[in-house]
Amino acid sequence: MTQPDEPYYVMYDGDFGLSGLAGRLAGSRPPMPAGERSPVPQGDAVGDEQVGVDARSLLESGLPDEVIRTLWLAADRGRFDPVAEGMTVRSWLTAWSDEFPPPPPKRPRHRKYMSAITPDFFARPVPVETEMRDAVLAEIGAVEADLTRAVPGVAEALRSAVAGAGADLGFRLLLRILKAGSVRVGKAHHGRYVELSDSFEYCYAVIDDGLEVDWPPLDTDRRDGTWNFGLSELASRFAGEWHDRTRLEVVRGTAGSDDVGQTPGTAAALLLEDVIRLHASPLSDDTLTTLWLAASDCGLRPDRFGGDVRQWLEQIAEICRERLRVVAPDHDPAPAPVRTAGADEVLGELRDLAAELASRTVQPHWRGVPGADAARALEQVVTRVDPDLGFRMFLRVLIALWMPLTAERYARFEALGERFGHGKYLVSEIDQFIRSDL
Numbered sequence: 364m365t366q367p368d369e370p371y372y373v374m375y376d377g378d379f380g381l382s383g384l385a386g387r388l389a390g391s392r393p394p395m396p397a398g399e400r401s402p403v404p405q406g407d408a409v410g411d412e413q414v415g416v417d418a419r420s421l422l423e424s425g426l427p428d429e430v431i432r433t434l435w436l437a438a439d440r441g442r443f444d445p446v447a448e449g450m451t452v453r454s455w456l457t458a459w460s461d462e463f464p465p466p467p468p469k470r471p472r473h474r475k476y477m478s479a480i481t482p483d484f485f486a487r488p489v490p491v492e493t494e495m496r497d498a499v500l501a502e503i504g505a506v507e508a509d510l511t512r513a514v515p516g517v518a519e520a521l522r523s524a525v526a527g528a529g530a531d532l533g534f535r536l537l538l539r540i541l542k543a544g545s546v547r548v549g550k551a552h553h554g555r556y557v558e559l560s561d562s563f564e565y566c567y568a569v570i571d572d573g574l575e576v577d578w579p580p581l582d583t584d585r586r587d588g589t590w591n592f593g594l595s596e597l598a599s600r601f602a603g604e605w606h607d608r609t610r611l612e613v614v615r616g617t618a619g620s621d622d623v624g625q626t627p628g629t630a631a632a633l634l635l636e637d638v639i640r641l642h643a644s645p646l647s648d649d650t651l652t653t654l655w656l657a658a659s660d661c662g663l664r665p666d667r668f669g670g671d672v673r674q675w676l677e678q679i680a681e682i683c684r685e686r687l688r689v690v691a692p693d694h695d696p697a698p699a700p701v702r703t704a705g706a707d708e709v710l711g712e713l714r715d716l717a718a719e720l721a722s723r724t725v726q727p728h729w730r731g732v733p734g735a736d737a738a739r740a741l742e743q744v745v746t747r748v749d750p751d752l753g754f755r756m757f758l759r760v761l762i763a764l765w766m767p768l769t770a771e772r773y774a775r776f777e778a779l780g781e782r783f784g785h786g787k788y789l790v791s792e793i794d795q796f797i798r799s800d801l
Contacts, residue, residue, distance in 0.1 A: 370564040371413075377568045380413035381421075381459075382535035385438035386542070386573070415463025417532050418456040424527030428452040430520045437514040438539040490562045495530035498559060503537060506546060513544030531563055542573040549577050554624050567623060578626040581687075581694045583636050586784030588622035591792065592630060594637035595755035596620075597679070598658040599792075602763070610663070614679050618686045622786070628691035635683035637752050640699050642676045644748045650740045651676075657725045657737035658756045660763035699749070705782055706750035712775065713741055713757060716766070725763045734764060751783045758793055767798040 371379065378386050421431055431452050436444060445455035500522060503510070507518040517540060525533030538556065541548065548556075553576050560570050579585075591599060597617045601610075608616070618631040641651060651672045652665055665675035687694050720734035737760050745753030758776070761768070768776075773794060780790040 371569075372564055372566040375411070375413070376566055377572060378535065378539065379411055379569075380532065380535060381417040381435075382438060382532070382539040383411060384414055385435065385440075385539050412463045412466075415460050415465070417528075418459040418463075419465070420528040420532055421524075422453065422456050422460065424524070426523055426527050430523050431456070433514070433516055433520045434524055434536055434540070437517045437520075438536055438543055440543045492530060495559070495562065496525050496533075499525050499530045499534045499537065502534070502552070502555060502559070505552065506541065506548060509546045510540065510544070513546055514540065534559055534563065535565075535569065538570060538574065542575075545575060547575045547577050550579060550624070550626075552576075557623055581626050581628055581632050581691050583629075583632050586786070588625055588629070589786035589788050590622060591755065591789050592622075593633045593755065594641070594679075594752065595658065595759050596630075597634060598655070598660075598756070598759050599762075601659040601663065611678070611682065614682045615686070618683050626691070628687050628694060631683040631686035632691070632694060632696065635680055635687070635696055636699050637749075638676045638680045638683070639696070640748050640752060641744075642673055642680070646740075646743055646747065648672050650743055653732060653736050654740040654744065654756060657732045657740065657763060658759040660725055660759075702749055702751060704750065705754065705779060706745055708775075708779055708782075709745050709750050709754045709757065710742065712772070712779070713738060713745065719766065720760075720764070723764045723766070725760065734760075754779060754783060755785075755789070758790065761793055761796070766793075766796055768793065768796045770797055773797050 375383070377383065428451065432444075432446060435452075445452055450458075503518055503521050503525070510518045510521070521533060521537055521540070524536060540546075553570070553574070556570050556574075557567075560567070590596070597614065600613050600617055618634055621627055621630045641654075646654075648671055655665060655672065655675075665672040670678075687696075717735075717738055720738040723734040725732040725734065725737060741753055741757050741760060744756060773790075776793065777790050780787075
């Protein structure tokens with residue numbers, strides 16, 4: 364499989380090449396010969412050298428003109444037909460190839476690919492073209508009936524494009540035709556598209572922009588995220604250099620940060636559940652304030668927000684509800700059920716570190732929180748509110764304290780995270796503190 368010198372996600376922040384051209388309002392007509400003026404603006408195609416690459420792939424593919432025309436009209440929603448404009452399919456593609464000629468040959472290099480979509484940032488071998496073609500063909504087959512209803516004959520045309528022009532262009536055309544035909548796909552399909560896009564080094568917008576997905580209803584018990592979530596995630600966003608935004612902008616950003624593959628509104632629903640639990644809990648305002656200061660490590664007391672800590676929680680809850688009214692209006696948050704599973708294990712770890720916690724202070728910019736106070740607040744969350752939330756806030760406090768950990772303790776934390784259903788990158792936020800000399 365031919366790889367660009369730079370990953371696609373570095374070169375393009377949305378769909379690109381012929382599939383991207385089909386998704387734009389203008390730009391389907393190639394530049395006219397010298398002395399003639401095109402009535403269609405070309406600005407949307409400026410800088411998209413992949414248009415020329417894709418055009419040459421189709422010209423060299425051996426596909427009949429009618430097959431290419433079928434693909435193009437399906438992707439472009441029939442808005443621009445080169446044949447109806449007096450061109451042949453081949454002359455239209457040739458004009459785009461001429462506009463974006465191939466660059467001078469460069470010395471081939473073998474490189475690893477990285478992800479712009481999933482959290483697996485480590486380098487991996489470049490995918491094998493034959494394997495990618497098989498994977499794309501399988502996805503075409505999985506939605507063939509819906510594709511055929513939208514555009515008769517387009518599924519077979521896509522198979523021909525994958526065989527003749529490659530898996531990369533074939534997959535992008537599949538995504539564009541699904542969007543153009545308003546074909547709805549399931550969550551499982553979406554997950555496989557993410558995996559394929561990850562291998563092709565696309566940015567997430569190549570999948571997400573305009574694709575209609577039948578997401579399952581919101582369910583805060585379904586843990587399908589990878590990263591942190593809820594109040595512990597919000598606290599992490601207040602740590603460090605957050606002050607270029609207002610506090611409410613930080614909350615809105617957290618409430619809107621659904622993980623890839625999650626039902627829209629999941630982040631807001633999870634944050635709302637944490638906030639409701641704490642707001643309705645028997646914990647004192649002083650305890651809640653200590654919890655917030657220790658976990659956020661920012662020194663910004665809730666009473667500086669124009670009210671007490673429970674009013675701060677109400678502000679967070681209202682922002683979550685605003686988000687849910689837009690993306691999941693049918694979601695009706697039920698009272699959070701009482702959970703006790705895992706409490707003993709979290710308490711055991713917390714009490715085992717009690718002496719070390721008591722010897723430390725969370726030191727944000729201008730005010731410290733004694734580690735012993737933070738430990739008492741965490742213990743109350745675990746025993747009187749929710750052990751899952753208590754464990755996540757415990758991890759945040761350990762990060763704020765730069766607490767050194769043994770490999771054995773970290774392994775126990777990983778097991779606890781798995782028990783709570785946390786994604787693999789939630790607990791790994793503290794792996795930087797593992798010490799081999801402990």
